[in-house]
Amino acid sequence: MSGHERLYRALLHAYPAEYREVYAEPMIQLLRDRVRDECGGVRSFSMWGHLGWDLVRTALSERTETTMASFKTGWWRYSAGFIALAMAFLGIGNGTTDDGGPLYGRVLGAVGASLAALVIVAGLTVRRRNPRRGSMMIAFGVLPGVGLLVFFWFPPVGAIGVLAMFTAIAAFNDASRQRRVRSEPEPGTG
Amino acid sequence: MAKTSSDPHDLLPLPGAQLHVLLALADGEKHGYAVMREVEQMTDGEVTMGPGTLYGAIKRMLSAGLVEETDERPDPEMDDERRRYYRTTGFGARVLSAETERLERLVQTARAKTQHRLDPRLGGVT
Numbered sequence: 001m002s003g004h005e006r007l008y009r010a011l012l013h014a015y016p017a018e019y020r021e022v023y024a025e026p027m028i029q030l031l032r033d034r035v036r037d038e039c040g041g042v043r044s045f046s047m048w049g050h051l052g053w054d055l056v057r058t059a060l061s062e063r064t065e066t067t068m069a070s071f072k073t074g075w076w077r078y079s080a081g082f083i084a085l086a087m088a089f090l091g092i093g094n095g096t097t098d099d100g101g102p103l104y105g106r107v108l109g110a111v112g113a114s115l116a117a118l119v120i121v122a123g124l125t126v127r128r129r130n131p132r133r134g135s136m137m138i139a140f141g142v143l144p145g146v147g148l149l150v151f152f153w154f155p156p157v158g159a160i161g162v163l164a165m166f167t168a169i170a171a172f173n174d175a176s177r178q179r180r181v182r183s184e185p186e187p188g189t190g
Numbered sequence: 191m192a193k194t195s196s197d198p199h200d201l202l203p204l205p206g207a208q209l210h211v212l213l214a215l216a217d218g219e220k221h222g223y224a225v226m227r228e229v230e231q232m233t234d235g236e237v238t239m240g241p242g243t244l245y246g247a248i249k250r251m252l253s254a255g256l257v258e259e260t261d262e263r264p265d266p267e268m269d270d271e272r273r274r275y276y277r278t279t280g281f282g283a284r285v286l287s288a289e290t291e292r293l294e295r296l297v298q299t300a301r302a303k304t305q306h307r308l309d310p311r312l313g314g315v316t
Contacts, residue, residue: 026221026273029222030222034223050240051240051241054240054241054243058240061246
């Protein structure tokens, strides 16, 4: 393997994994061909200048496309992550601020919100191995966040409540879909 | 992956990279480097497609059903088995033809407008 190829192979990590899986080898083959025909002295610099610009431009475009596609189908997972952060922040913030209310209420609120946030984070992790269980955990973790709807008079917090409601619906819906997928027999086996 | 449209006009105007790849493949199947070279020749060296541009275009064209991968080798003895060859599909040929017609109409309009502007007898600039 030449130095050119080693360097290009390393740079290809700028592309999303799914893209690399299919196109990394043909792209490296194309580089080999170009090195064979174009390399030597100043021409190497010119070739690498062209390759570098091509890589930056197209890797960015592929990354954006992959992220957008993943966001389209899994927006609620991003939203659940945001709600977990918001609940932990609001819960702990409220727990440590003396607003004249009873201490046990503030502590209970902080612990509850932190636990719900932890359930969401655990659900997001578990979902990679067990999608149905992960989605159920996310849905139940997000549910307390719907309670933030009572703060409708304070729009940023009330909006998180609305988001939590839609996220919980999407997570329950995904868990139910995963259940159907698992219970459907494999073609030819039923 | 299956194509998502059956009307060639739905894909027009074609992005530049896809048009160049379709033109390069119009006279037979080629591998990536051959496509790159053909595009360079067609454009008198003005367009050199990098690997990312080329395979990004091919990825989208495969998904739109404009090109397909082929196992046939023009000269198997002279070639590396690992190379991937691509050829235009029937749908790809129809899209290329529709895009060519669109460009022809555009060039005619552009010629008419610039001639009118340059010809003093027609009230254009001198």
